[in-house]
Amino acid sequence: MQDRTRQPRQIARELALLSLSQLPVNPKTLTEDQLPELVLGAVRTLRGEIKDSLENASDELKNSNDRLLTSETRAADLNTSRTMLKEAIEYTRTAINRLAYTLDFLELSQETTKKYKEINEYAIKLVRKITSERQLIDEKISTALVDWQVKRLAQIDRDILRIAVADIEFFDIPSKVAINEAVELAKRYSGEDGHRFINGVLRKVSEQSQVKG
Structure with missing residues (x-):
């Protein structure tokens, strides 16, 4: 509930x-x-x-x-x-x-x-931000994917990931919050295991950002 x-x-x-x-x-x-x-x-x-x-x-x-x-x-x-x-x-x-x-x-x-x-x-x-900064956003997602490409993702998963990365990179949303929100979207719109996939990718994005920071 x-x-x-x-x-x-x-x-x-x-x-x-x-x-x-x-x-x-x-x-x-x-x-x-x-x-x-x-x-x-x-x-x-x-x-x-x-x-x-x-x-x-x-x-x-x-x-x-x-x-x-x-x-x-x-x-x-x-x-x-x-x-x-x-x-x-x-x-x-x-x-x-x-x-x-x-x-x-x-x-x-x-x-x-x-x-x-x-x-x-x-x-x-x-x-607006996802449209104008798509290349940068997709690069961050791509670095977190293992043996996969952003363009090969299901559109709904790709867009959920883009929203979360935009939240983190451009709107100062804490990674934990952005990940949780993305997981909730995935539960509503993605496939059966989509939310687990989204969670895993975004955690890697967050970890890599922390290392670079």
Whole structure:
């Protein structure tokens, strides 16, 4: 279950991630006027996900209730009943997490103009910096990869890594914070083991930066 409220910059990183997926093939053609439009497109995408999350949460709560009823009326033995009860709890936990995520985003994006502005501005800053400093950022990622190339990474993993490196290098975000935020993004958007891969690469990036410093 989520144990903390998502902060404006956490939402901004997610918007930046969704915005990066919309970049033109040649990012150098991106103009300053287009950046807000990219972020606006990301907001629309995220709103669609929130709607889906609410619908999925409703389905999962229904599944949880069905499991509980089944465990009470159809269980052949105690062990089967325990298994069904465990599944029901998992359904409920997933539903609660979806609802918590949705409420956190709605609170941050709609509660005050100030918070919404902070989210929007930081997302644009991230996209702008990643676009203008891509070569430097990719070089830092590349040094942490073993027998692999940045361009061969899955786009979502590559963009999550770029956001974290930009946070560290250009916005004075502590490495530990940037890594944790990247891992959370990977859990939502990357493959099954993506968050472990992201964590490992960024730890190497951090270690190498400390050695050079």
